[in-house]
Amino acid sequence: MESTEVESDILRRVRTLLRELDGHHPACQCDRGMLRWTLHKKIDQNPSNSSILVRILVKELERAERGDFRHYIIPLLHTLMYTLIKAPCISDELCGRVYDFCKKLLTLPKPFCTIGLDYAIRLKMERTAPGMLYQRMVISEQSLKSDPYPYQEKIFIFADPELLSEAICNALVMDTEAAQVSQSPRACMCYVIIHAMQAALGEGCDISSLKASLQDMATSDVEHWFRQVVAAVECSGNEASADRGRHAERLEKIYRTVLSSLQAGKELVLFIRPLSQSCEPDCLSQDLDNFEIQDIISDCECCEQTRFSVLSTDSGIERDLPVAVEESYAPCSAETEQSRLHRKGGIKKKLSPLESVTFLQAGCNGPGVKSPAKLQRRPGIPPEPAGPLQRLHTARIVLLGDDRILGRLAQAYHSLRKRETRRVFLTPRLNLQFYYIPVVTGQPNTLAVMDHTAADQDELCEVAGYLGRVDPWYKSNINTLCHMIPKLATMPSSPSKHLVTDLFITDVIAYYVRMGIQPVCFQVYAVKIFFNDPAQEPAEDVFLMEMRTQVQESISYRELSMTKKKTTLDGPGIDLTVTYRKVVVSNRVKELAMTLRSTGLVMKAIPANEAEDLMCLNVNITEVVRINNLSGRSFSAVANKLKTRNIKIRSTEQRPFTVCLDKDSRRAYRNVISVEVSPCLEPSYCLQKTRTMKFNLHETEDVGLVKYMPKSLLLPINTFAGVIQ
Template identity: 40%
Template sequence: MYNMEPTAGYSPTVPPPQLYHSVQAVLPRDTDNQQPANCFNKGMLRWTLHKKVRNNPGNSLSLVWVLIKELEKAERWDSRKCIIPLLHTLMYAIIQTAFIPDELYKRVYDFCKRLLTYPHPYCTVGLSYTKQMKIERIIPGLMYQRLVTAEQRLKNEHYPFQERVFILADPLVFSGSLIPLLFGDFEASTSTSAGFQSPPDHMCSVVQHTIQAVLGAEQCHGLKLAQAMRDKYQDIEPYFQEVLAILEQSAQEGSRGDGGALRSRLQQLYSKIVADTDTEPLCDGPLCDCPLPNPKISFHLWTEDLDIWRELARSFRASCTSEQFSSLSQEQEDFELGESPCDLMPSDMTRFSVMSNDSGIEKDFPPGSDPSPSSSLDPSNISASWEHCKTELESMRLSRRGGIKFKPSAKESMVLMQDTLEDHPSVGGGGSRGENRGVTLQRRAGASSMQNYFPKPQRHFTARIVIMGDDRVVGRLAKAYYFFRKREARRLFLTMKVNLQFYYIPVCMVTTPISPAKENLNHSNGDSCSLGSYLSNVDPWYNCNIKSLGSTIHNMATMHQANPGRPKEPFISDVISYYIRCGQLPVYFTIYFVKITFNNTAKDPMEDVFLTNLEIEFPEFRHISPSVRDKHKRNSGDVCGAVISMNYKKMTLSGRDVDKGISVRTSGAQINAIPLSEVEDLNCLTLTLNEAPVKPKNNTVESKIRTSNIKIRTLESRSFNLTLDKDSRRTYRDVQSIEVSPCLDPGYCIQKAMRSKFNLGEDKDAGLSKYMSKALPLPINTFAGIVN
C-alpha cells in the first residue's frame, strides 16, 4: 500500500558539515590501490550517504548544495579524479530531491557545460548530464518520472520506453550460502522501498514527486497531497496518465514551452486531487520524500540450458503492450529464435541436404501434406520439430524443413550497420591511426555520441544484463554475444527491438586447498577476475563501488549464516541499481575467434571464441615444476618442452606491423587479451611462453609477443590442451594447431558483402566500410570509462 510520511517523521536532519565529511570519506584517493580495505569501505560509505538523504528532502537538498560546491572546488584545484564520482553522486541526489530552486539548477547546469572543454571522459559525462539538466531545469521531475515509468514498466500512452534488469550469476561461484543471501536481498528490495509493492504505488510516487518538484513548498502541501492520494489509491491511474501527458508534452515543446503553463496545469491537477480534503491552506506545507524504488530484477543462475536471448524476448513480450512484442505470438517467437534446443545456436546447427524429387508446387504434393506456412507454425509441429530433426538421418525420408534466411533485407542490413557505426564512429581509416593497420592500439572506451553522425534508431526496450562471477562467466557472455550477433545477421529479431547494455560485477570463488577450482585458476598463477581488476584500475569509482562488492558479498554470506533471515536493508540491490543507472560509459573488449585443429584427422576442426585468456599446455610437462625446468635449462642449455611453430603479425605502436615466424621449445604458453598492468594497456593479444628464451640476446625469440593474429602448431607428435577463459568446461584436448584472430562484426561483413557485388576484385574498404570496425567488441559499462 502507498505510504508517504512527512519530512520530519522518521529521518533526522543531517547538518551540512556532517554531509561534507561524509562526501570527503567516499571520494577515491591515490592510496586506494595500496590499501584495499579503505576502498571496500568507500562503497559502503557511499551507500550509507544516500541512505541518510533518501528519506528526507531537507537532507537531499543540503547534499546537492554540498556536492556542487565540492565540484566547483575540484574544478579550481584541478582535482579531476574527484569530478566524475562527485558528479554521479550529485545527479543521483538530484533525481530524488523533492524540490530544487532554479538558481541551484542553473549552477549545476553551468558546471556540466564547462566540462565540455575537458578531455575524454569528462566531456562525455558532462555532455550527457548537460542535456539532462537542461530539460530538468525546464521540466522539474522529468528524470524521476521517466526512470520510474521505464524501470517499473508502468502502462501508459505517452512514454513507451521500458527497461528490464537481468542478473546472470555463475553457478560455480554462486552456490551454498550465497544463493539465499541474494534472494533475500532482492526480496527486501521489493518490499522495503518505502512500501512500493504494486504499480499504483509507483504511480502515486510519480504524481507526488512531479507536483512537488514543479510547485515547491510555497504552492504545495506534501502531507495533504499524500493523504489525498491514499484516499484515491484505487483511482490513481487517471492522475498518473495526466501527469505523464503534461510532462511529455512539455518535453516535446522543449525550450519553446512556457514554464508558467506547466506550473498552471499541475496546480490545477493538484487542486483537483486535494479538492475533497479539509479547507485548511493547501500550500506552505512540508514536502514528502519520494525515494527512488529499485528496478525490477530478474535473477538467474546461468546454467548450461539457459538461453538468455530467449528469456529476454519472453520477458519483454509478457510485460509490454507495444505492438513490437505483444503482436508476436509464442509460436512466431519460437520460429524467429530458432527451433533448436537451448544449448545449440541455430546458426551453428548442422543442416543436412536431402535431394528433393518433387516439383515444389503445392498441387503436386501427395494428399495429406500441407506445406503452407500456417501449418509450420502449428504448436504441435513446432514442439515436434526438433525430435523429427534428430530422426531424420535414421529414417532418410524426404521432409521439407523451414529454411534459414541468409540474405537480410535492406532494412535489416541498415540496422546492423547502424549498430556498428554507433559503436565505432571514430575507428575509421586515417593516417593518424597508422597507414598499414588503420586502427589504434589504444583501448576504446566511452560513449560516442559526440562524434557519431550515424545514430541508430531509438528502441523502446532496454535490457540491462548484469553478469556476476569471474573471468569464466565473462567468457561465456562473450561467446553468447558473438553467436547472438551471428544469428541476428541471418534472421534479425531482437536487434531491431531491444537495446542491450552489459554490466559486470567481479566475484571470485572462495578456493580451498582441495577445491577443484584450484586446477582451473592456477594455470598462470594470475587473477581469476582479470577483467574486473582491469576495470578497477582504469575507473576509480568502479573500484570503490563495484570491485569491492565481490568481497562484501562473501562477508555478508558469512554473517547471514550466523544470523539467518531476510536482511533489513537491500545493500546488494541498491548497489546494482546505482551501477546500472550511473554506469553509462562502456569499455570495449575485443572478442577473439579461435579455430582448433585436432591431432586426429578424423575429427573435424572446431571454432570457439574467448575474451580474456587462452592457455596452451602440454600434459606430459604439466607436473614438472618451474624450478626443475629452469635447472634443466641452465645445465643443458635446452628448454624442457615440445617444439611449436608460431606465425604472427607483430604489432607496433607506429602501426608498421611485421609478419614473423619462429619455432620454439616450450611446455606451454599464455595468450592474454587483458593487460596485466596499466603500463601494458594495449588493445591486442600478449603471448607469454612458460619459459623465458634460452638466449636473451637473440632477438628472434621475444619474452612477450604482441599480436592480434597468430597461428600456433606443434611440430612433433605431441598434442596440447587448450583452455579458454580459464574455464575447465571449455578445454580442448589432443589439439594440433590453432588460429587466433579478432571476431568480425556481422555489420561490417554485411556492408563488405554488399560492396563486393558491385566492386569485383576490389578488396580495399570503401564507402561506409572504412568507418566501421572489423572486430566485434564486447562493451562493459562503467562509471567513467578509462580515466587513468
C-alpha cells in the same frame, strides 16, 4: 543550529568519500563502497536535506575544477545527479549552477565532455519540467504504461551456480524476490504523482493530504491521474518555449482536482519490477517477461537454425470467406464494400519468443509503432504511414561472478551477432547494455584453472581489476563487492543482516545500472583449433581475456616410448613453430616466425596496466633452453614475451597439447596440434564484405558500405566513466 550540524555532517561524509578515492581512508580495504551508499541512505531518510547535499557537492565540484583534481569530478558529478534525480524539490538556482558546470566540462577531453554533455541535456529538461528525470526513471524501470514516454527497461541478473557458492545464489534469489513482492504498479504511479507535485509546487504541496487522497482512490482513478501528470510533465519538457511557471500551473490544476477526491501510496523501491506487472495482455511488458536472454547464453548453435514457413490454406482474399464473419466495420458504400480486399490471417507455426518479432511491436504506443490489432486496413480509413524503427526498450544484463562468466558472455554475444546477421530481429529494437560485478568465492573446486589446485582471486578478476584502474569510481563502488557479497551472504540471520543485505546489494546494483553509462570496449578474439586426429573437424571458438596452452601429459604408451629418448635429449616440453604479426608503433605489418621448445604459453588480452594497448595480445611463452656445462647438460626456463594481434602455433613433432579459454575448465580442448588466433570480426561486416566481393572480384580493400562498418567485434562493459586517461 541543527541545520548547521546536518550540513557539517554531510560535508564530513563527502570529504571522507574523496579521501577514499585517494586511498587515504583508513578503512578503505574493508568498507570501500559503503561511504557512498550510507550518504545516499541518509538523504533518503530525510529528503529535505537533499538541497544541502547538492549545494555541498556543487561547491566541491567547483573546488575540484579550480584545484585541477580531475579524478574527483566524475564521482562527485554522479553523486550529485543521483541525488538531484531523487530529490523532491531543488531550486532553479542550484540546478542552474550544476548546468553551468556541466557545460564547462565540454572543453575537457573524453570522458569528461561526454558525461558533461549528457547531464547538461538532462538538466535542461529538468529545469523546465521539474520531476521529469525521476518520472522517466520510474516509468522505464517499473514498466508503467505511458504513451508520452514509452521507453522501458528490464534488468537481467546472471549468476552461474557452478562459479558461485550456494549461499550467494540463495541470497540473490531471496533479495530479488523480496524486491519484487514489495512493489506494485499502483504504488509506483502514486510516487510519480507525489514527486511531480513536490518538484513543481515546492512548499505549496501538502504531501500528507495528497497521500491521503491517493490512498482512498480507486486504482483506475490513480491510473487516470498518473497519465495526466505524465502528459503534463512530458509536454512541458518537450515544448521549446515552455517555462517553469507554466509547468507549475499545469500541475497545480491537477493537484487541486486530486485533493478534491481521496487516494494514497506506499514506499517505492526503484529497482526490479514485479513479475505480475503488465499493462495489457498484448503489451510488450508481458512479452518481455517471457523473453529469456538465457536462451542466448546457452545456445551457441542458434545461427544454424532455419526459417519457419507460413502455412496458408485459403486464397488470402477476404471476400472468398464464408458470410458468417462477425466483424463490425465503419459505414461505407456497397461499391466500396464489394471492392475491398483483405488478407485473411494464415495459419502460422508458433515461434519461440526469441524468434518472433511481434513481442517487440505489440503494445508500444510510441510514434511509428502499431499494435497487431491495427495492422488490418479498415474501409474508408487511410492506412497510417509507418514510422522509423525505434529502440524503445533496454535490456540491462548484469553478470555476477569472475572472469569465466565474462568468457561465456563473449561466446554468447558472438553467437547472437552471427544470428542477428542472418535474421535481424532483436538488436535494432532492443538496446543491450552489459554490466559486470566481480564476485569470487573460496571454493577449491571452482578455483581450479587447468592443472592448478588453486588460483589467486585477483587472477580470476583481471577484467574488474583493469576497470578499477581506469575508473576509480568503479573500483570504489563495484570492485568492493567482490568480497562483500560472499561475506554478507554467509552472515547469520538477524534483523541487521536482513537490513544490510537487502538494501546494500540491491541498492548498489541499482546505482550501477542507472549511473553506469560509459562503455569500455573489449576486443573479442577468434581461435581456430586443429586436433591431432585428422578425421576430427577443427573447432572454432572465441575468448575475451586469456588463452592458455600446456603440454598434454596423458599420452599413449606408444608415443611415450617413441619420444622418451628425444625428450631426455631436448628437455621437457614440445617443439613449437610460432608465426605472428608483430605490433609496432607505426601499425605496419611485420611477419615474424620462430621455432622453440616450450612447456606452454599464455595469451592475455587484458593489459597489466592502463597505459598499455587494450586491442593487443600479450603472449608469454615459456621456452626451454638447454645449457651445457662441466657437470653435464641442464635445462632452464626463459620467458619469451611478444605483442601481437594475429598468431599461429603448431607442434612440429605431432605431440598434442591442451588449450583452455578464459580460465574456464569447461572450455578446455585436448589433443590439440595447432591453433590460430586473430581479432574476431563483426559478423555483419563479414557478410557485407562477402556480398561486395561477388560484384568486385578484384577488389582487395574495403569498398562501398563495408568501409563504414565496424570491422572488429567488441564487447562493451559499462562503467561510471569509461577509460580516464
